[in-house]
Amino acid sequence: MSASGPNNSAPSAVVFAYHNVGVRLLKVLIDAGVQIRLVVTHADNPNETIWFGSVAQVAAEHGLPCITPEAADTPELLAQLQALAPDYLFSFYYRYMLPQAVLEVPRCGAYNLHGSLLPRYRGRAPVNWAVVRGEREIGATLHVMNAKPDHGAIVDQQAVPILSNDTAREVFDKVTLAAELVLARCLPGLLAGTAVLQTQQHIAGQYFGRRTPEDGRIPATATAWQTHNRVRGVAPPDYPGAFFEADGHRVQIDRTLWAGAPGPAEPDAGTLQADSSLALLVQDGRLLLRGADGVLLPVLAARLDGSALDAARFQSLYPGQALAPRD
Structure with a gap:
């Protein structure tokens, strides 16, 4: 009562x-x-x-x-x-x-x-x-x-x-x-x-079954749209975050920005680039994720081994390089 x-x-x-x-x-x-x-x-x-x-x-x-x-x-x-x-x-x-x-x-x-x-x-x-x-x-x-x-x-x-x-x-x-x-x-x-x-x-x-932190792992074959969806689907602080491992480090992507029309959930095989996989890089002073489809995705917040990662820090650690997931 x-x-x-x-x-x-x-x-x-x-x-x-x-x-x-x-x-x-x-x-x-x-x-x-x-x-x-x-x-x-x-x-x-x-x-x-x-x-x-x-x-x-x-x-x-x-x-x-x-x-x-x-x-x-x-x-x-x-x-x-x-x-x-x-x-x-x-x-x-x-x-x-x-x-x-x-x-x-x-x-x-x-x-x-x-x-x-x-x-x-x-x-x-x-x-x-x-x-x-x-x-x-x-x-x-x-x-x-x-x-x-x-x-x-x-x-x-x-x-x-x-x-x-x-x-x-x-x-x-x-x-x-x-x-x-x-x-x-x-x-x-x-x-x-x-x-x-x-x-x-x-x-x-x-x-669908229970979500686990491992569900935040971004595969190397993910397109930019698929990557963006995984990032926002497990975004901190409420959830553990999306991530991949590269060069012996854990790269966590906390926020990305999508502009334009949403992409297809399952793109045609022809949209994927044979010589391309997901990669984190800097271009024109911006931190970006390149999807396996070659589309560039702005990264608004990221961490490397738990510490904040922006374009300037990435460029100092990996000048002219890109970080790609290790499957």
């Missing part, structure tokens, strides 16, 4: 939530008068860069009971949920898979908010993968939860654009707003039992 007291006639819910999406959508439920019987979230990992809001803090501010179990499939948690007997269960960027027994607890169904336009980009880190792959659109989808991840029928969804120079963090901020719009728009119908659900038409090859 909230600090203002229970409304026994209001629909009740248990909310599994984390991250900025969890913060905003928990607030949507509170604002709509849903009786929150329990909030389940995660304890922050001290080894992770925490750049997002705290679900636990929102719960505390509103006087909501909140727990941080280390697993979602324990008999103790299941028993606790069964005793609460909620009408609904919501999952908003909660990181653990919820077992079928938990999904069967709510009387009126279990629903998840996923940060993509399902059925595209099911699975983990949809925003990062969409940016890395050069997508021009993503969004947020509320869907029915079942045993398979991001698999159930769609309640509602909202698209947002991905601009050519958007970083993953900037896109995630858009997805967070899209998620809030989706839930606020469809919640009245969902609670009234009048929402019209749409069966997902699943697409092969659209399930």
Whole structure:
């Protein structure tokens, strides 16, 4: 219940939530008068860069009971949920898979908010993968939860654009707003039992796994557009950054700039230059990345073995030379 007291006639819910999406959508439920019987979230990992809001803090501010179990499939948690007997269960960027027994607890169904336009980009880190792959659109989808991840029928969804120079963090901020719009728009119908659900038409090859720091590695065969997408898809400080190794050093590319029309995600083989590979160089006083297609990409921020690298420093270390990845 909230600090203002229970409304026994209001629909009740248990909310599994984390991250900025969890913060905003928990607030949507509170604002709509849903009786929150329990909030389940995660304890922050001290080894992770925490750049997002705290679900636990929102719960505390509103006087909501909140727990941080280390697993979602324990008999103790299941028993606790069964005793609460909620009408609904919501999952908003909660990181653990919820077992079928938990999904069967709510009387009126279990629903998840996923940060993509399902059925595209099911699975983990949809925003990062969409940016890395050069997508021009993503969004947020509320869907029915079942045993398979991001698999159930769609309640509602909202698209947002991905601009050519958007970083993953900037896109995630858009997805967070899209998620809030989706839930606020469809919640009245969902609670009234009048929402019209749409069966997902699943697409092969659209399930993505967990992102790792190694996914930031820029291959020597990457075109300029592919390189730019990888850089902005894992851009620091929120993510570990894109990199390659050359001449015994680690070159990290933190920001690049794309001008003009976006390139194709998978260029024709004829656009690649047989004698060319990705390379970092200086031309006309500017630090540039040359893609395997020969296109030059301005580098706005880079590091060499952790220290800032600009055109002047690169020129002093590698006069008239270029650094290329070692595969």
